[in-house]
Amino acid sequence: xxxxNLFDLSVLDSTVRFTTPLLLACLAGxxxxxxxxxxxxLEGKMLFAAFFSAAVAALTGSVWLGLLAGIFASLLLSAxxxxxxxxxxxxxxxxxxxxxFLAAGLTVLIAQxxxxxxxxxxxxxxxxxxxxxxxPFATALREVPLFGPIYHDLISGHSILVYVAFAAVxxxxxILYRTRFGLRLRAVGENPxxxxxxxxxxxxxxxxxxxICGLLCGLAGAYLATGQQAGFVKxxxxxxGYIALAALIFAKWRPWHxxxxxxxxxxxxxxxxxPDLIExxxxxxxxxxxxxxxxxxxxxxxxxxxxxxAIPPRAGGEPYVxxx
Amino acid sequence: MTLLKKMxxxxxxxxASASFAVAEPALIFDLGGKFDKSxxxxxxxxxxxxxxxxxxxxxxxxxxxxxxxxxxLRRFAEAGNNPIVMAGFAFASALGDVAADYxxxxxxxxxxxxxxxxxxxxxxxxxxxxxxxxMMAAQASKSGTVGFIGGMDIPLIRRFACGYAQGVKxxxxxxxxxxxxxxxxxxAWNDPVKGSELTKAQISQGADVIYAAAGxxxxxxxxxxxxxxxxxxxxxxxxxxxxxxxxxxxxxKKVDNAVYDAxxxxxxMETGFRVMGLNNRGVGFAMDEHNAGLVxxxxxxxxxKAAYDIATGAVSVHDYMSDDSCPNxxx
Numbered sequence: 001x002x003x004x005n006l007f008d009l010s011v012l013d014s015t016v017r018f019t020t021p022l023l024l025a026c027l028a029g030x031x032x033x034x035x036x037x038x039x040x041x042l043e044g045k046m047l048f049a050a051f052f053s054a055a056v057a058a059l060t061g062s063v064w065l066g067l068l069a070g071i072f073a074s075l076l077l078s079a080x081x082x083x084x085x086x087x088x089x090x091x092x093x094x095x096x097x098x099x100x101f102l103a104a105g106l107t108v109l110i111a112q113x114x115x116x117x118x119x120x121x122x123x124x125x126x127x128x129x130x131x132x133x134x135x136p137f138a139t140a141l142r143e144v145p146l147f148g149p150i151y152h153d154l155i156s157g158h159s160i161l162v163y164v165a166f167a168a169v170x171x172x173x174x175i176l177y178r179t180r181f182g183l184r185l186r187a188v189g190e191n192p193x194x195x196x197x198x199x200x201x202x203x204x205x206x207x208x209x210x211x212i213c214g215l216l217c218g219l220a221g222a223y224l225a226t227g228q229q230a231g232f233v234k235x236x237x238x239x240x241g242y243i244a245l246a247a248l249i250f251a252k253w254r255p256w257h258x259x260x261x262x263x264x265x266x267x268x269x270x271x272x273x274x275p276d277l278i279e280x281x282x283x284x285x286x287x288x289x290x291x292x293x294x295x296x297x298x299x300x301x302x303x304x305x306x307x308x309x310a311i312p313p314r315a316g317g318e319p320y321v322x323x324x
Numbered sequence: 325m326t327l328l329k330k331m332x333x334x335x336x337x338x339x340a341s342a343s344f345a346v347a348e349p350a351l352i353f354d355l356g357g358k359f360d361k362s363x364x365x366x367x368x369x370x371x372x373x374x375x376x377x378x379x380x381x382x383x384x385x386x387x388x389x390x391x392x393x394x395x396x397l398r399r400f401a402e403a404g405n406n407p408i409v410m411a412g413f414a415f416a417s418a419l420g421d422v423a424a425d426y427x428x429x430x431x432x433x434x435x436x437x438x439x440x441x442x443x444x445x446x447x448x449x450x451x452x453x454x455x456x457x458x459m460m461a462a463q464a465s466k467s468g469t470v471g472f473i474g475g476m477d478i479p480l481i482r483r484f485a486c487g488y489a490q491g492v493k494x495x496x497x498x499x500x501x502x503x504x505x506x507x508x509x510x511x512a513w514n515d516p517v518k519g520s521e522l523t524k525a526q527i528s529q530g531a532d533v534i535y536a537a538a539g540x541x542x543x544x545x546x547x548x549x550x551x552x553x554x555x556x557x558x559x560x561x562x563x564x565x566x567x568x569x570x571x572x573x574x575x576x577k578k579v580d581n582a583v584y585d586a587x588x589x590x591x592x593m594e595t596g597f598r599v600m601g602l603n604n605r606g607v608g609f610a611m612d613e614h615n616a617g618l619v620x621x622x623x624x625x626x627x628x629k630a631a632y633d634i635a636t637g638a639v640s641v642h643d644y645m646s647d648d649s650c651p652n653x654x655x
Contacts, residue, residue: 008528010524010525013524018521112359118357118361120361123566224517229516229543229547230547230551233543233544235511235540236540238514238515238517238518239511273521273525276529288504288505292507292508
């Protein structure tokens with residue numbers, strides 16, 4: 001057995017790219033759910049952001065304008081979710097599902113109307129895409145044993161959104177656990193009445209959380225369309241929003257665990273693409289389908305309570321009513 | 325009173341226009357969507373060409389979910405549309421149930437065989453076209469490794485892969501073929517991100533020409549291949565233009581002709597089994613100004629010769645779907 005095969009640099013490199021959108025979406029869900037707003041609509045927001053970032057980048061030729069448009073589009077859907085589930089106290093799950101449907105339909109419809117390319121945006125040229133960054137000294141240090149290749153192939157050479165995503169983990173942790181805002185945000189997901197009694201607006205806090213969720217989903221969608229790809233293709237999120245939700249449960253709603261959970265899921269997706277390495281490591285064939293299904297199997301195992309217990313925020317899914 | 329009259333009048337007009345629509349043919353697209361730059365779009369092109377040529381109109385629907393297949397079929401059949409053409413293998417079971425209920429309606433299914441007296445089944449010999457692009461890929465490869473990326477893992481796509489591998493081995497038995505499928509659910513047709521990652525994974529295994537038979541996922545494959553400066557091969561329609569100078573060729577499948585023929589034959593079309601292969605120009609490979617610089621004369625000549633040999637029967641290409649096995653590639 002040569003297990004080192006499983007950690008081939010190209011696989012780890014691919015893991016980083018698979019992890020990025022999952023991580024951003026997972027943190028997005030974390031903020032929203034920690035404030036007591038369940039969000040099934042991560043998928044829809046990512047898709048919406050993916051489309052608008054690609055569309056605006058295609059029209060203006062500027063990837064940064066595209067990114068802004070993607071974030072704005074995602075925020076719009078977040079606002080919709082917020083109005084439905086906070087202001088009007090609607091069912092959060094239904095609102096989320098509606099957002100997914102809305103995004104799936106609207107993106108293709110608008111794309112067809114704007115570009116007439118069958119629900120697709122034109123391929124983005126350089127300038128309209130996030131190019132991969134070469135970190136300082138990456139080429140110079142390449143010859144250094146062990147560290148050189150890791151630094152050059154794995155850490156360097158990603159688009160800026162990848163670094164933003166990984167930096168978002170400590171930032172999220174700091175916001176949630178080291179600031180007053182974070183304390184209140186977590187409290188509003190556990191016991192909104194207590195927060196309200198302290199004279200803090202539950203509605204405002206929840207809207208803020210939903211907005212952060214929209215921002216992060218916007219980044220995730222923009223990364224898919226303008227970082228990893230060069231344009232939007234119908235339904236291109238392909239269920240990543242749902243995998244992110246699974247990762248969120250796996251991480252038990254904690255930022256650092258969200259990082260490890262999404263890296264694990266990203267790694268499983270990446271290694272599934274290299275059946276040859278798996279065979280070299282174990283000397284027998286592992287079904288690709290099994291690897292594809294593993295994230296979901298793991299989530300079910302966690303949910304069933306075999307590996308610790310995943311307890312969601314206590315006030316999650318409940319609209320807050322001031323007085324009964 | 326006048327309002328009521330108006331409404332009655334309007335209702336009558338609607339009824340009249342509905343009955344007028346009786347003989348219109350109908351086309352049902354599969355989940356990939358009407359403008360997938362590939363299979364479904366070709367079907368649409370064929371239908372549109374028929375509409376332009378004849379001045380008639382046709383009805384169409386894009387499915388949003390699996391559950392709509394039978395519903396869409398029945399709705400068109402009830403509305404009197406004839407013939408009803410469906411683009412995609414996945415309609416087989418729905419059509420099997422529906423066909424017997426509407427004996428006077430003619431159906432055409434593309435890419436699958438449904439045995440019913442009022443159904444025309446059009447299948448393509450994709451393995452023959454794939455064999456040809458496999459030959460070209462093998463000749464264009466410098467690394468001695470070529471790749472194949474399929475969409476959803478179904479026998480039809482394995483048939484592409486198998487023919488491709490045979491074509492590669494026909495040029496040089498030592499060339500390695502790396503084959504991956506994107507997934508096992510219909511989402512595998514629209515996952516360009518995974519297509520990109522698969523492309524990178526195959527490049528790290530040494531592949532320098534990659535054939536994508538994966539619908540919308542193929543967009544990611546072609547894009548990444550162009551970014552990484554290797555060659556790709558498109559599928560179904562001519563995709564050479566997507567990255568000029570980076571797409572070696574495209575395996576073309578004349579779905580448009582199949583739809584055009586079905587629409588032209590109209591309500592009294594001949595039913596039964598139709599095979600479109602190299603011998604009747606149902607499949608082929610694309611040559612145009614975008615890939616002219618990539619294909620040498622020798623490469624083109626040997627491929628045309630192979631096409632001729634296959635068409636005349638001198639060379640036979642193994643069909644994965646005939647025995648669910650592939651001598652040149654293991655999945």
